Amino acid sequence: MFKDILVPMTASVGDVDALNVALDLAASQGAHLSVLELVGLPMPLASPWGLMPDVAIAEAYDPLREQGERNVAKLKARLEREPVSTEVRLVESLLVEPARMAAHHAHYADLTIVAGSIGDTAEGVVPRTYFGSLLLESGRPVLVIPPRCKTPMPPRRIVAAWRPTTECARAFHDALPFLASAEAVDVLVVDPVGGDRGDGEQPGVDIASHLARHGVKVNVVVRESKATSVSAVLLEHAREMRAELLVVGGYGHSRLREWAMGGVTRELLIGATIPVFFSH
Incomplete structure (x- = not known):
């Protein structure tokens, strides 16, 4: 059985569907559901003196962190109504791409559920990037949920x-x-x-x-x-x-x-x- 399920938020339209499927599966399996809110922080620019602290970069981080905290608050409000064990993690990614950071967290799960995309469009680049890192770097299976998919879990x-x-x-x-x-x-x-x-x-x-x-x-x-x-x-x-x-x-x-x-x-x-x- 799947007892630890991970869902990384990709900021794509399919996130809601992936989360709903994960909740159904967690309820059917008696599993714990972890949701990742990933904040990608831009790298500091190099100077002749190396990677020096930059006030402008530090200030640019603040709105990204604040948005991440708002997203976490919304997710917690959504999940507290569910009859399953859940947690929401706010994860900052500076030296590693967010998708690869998600793959690291997936090491500790039985299954990762991630949003998919319909068609080879620009909007699908980010969820496909997450999928590639999760599949090739986590050592765990990945369940891809297309947008607007409401398939019951577990599948019959x-x-x-x-x-x-x-x-x-x-x-x-x-x-x-x-x-x-x-x-x-x-x-x-x-x-x-x-x-x-x-x-x-x-x-x-x-x-x-x-x-x-x-x-x-x-x-x-x-x-x-x-x-x-x-x-x-x-x-x-x-x-x-x-x-x-x-x-x-x-x-x-x-x-x-x-x-x-x-x-x-x-x-x-x-x-x-x-x-x-x-x-x-």
């Missing part, structure tokens, strides 16, 4: 994308609390590869047997991508199944390659309208 119907890779094996293990409690789980294998180090003669059967031993109500589905992308196949099957969650391994290729040339992680981040559970 799940599509879990399988390939015999480290990232997918980690995702299936990390998502077991969701998988074991779901009414139906489709293990979806797209474009299986044969051979001893591939999917084998019966793609998906080995991982399905493993999940069944954990009490997962699992079904194996094999599909070909043909002229479309793997992410499109995943999203189409999720719609057909009326799934409430996708489980995938994140960044099987390098992060730079994903964003430069495309990849399943990138395409799900900008195209999924249901929550996506990523592990790396």
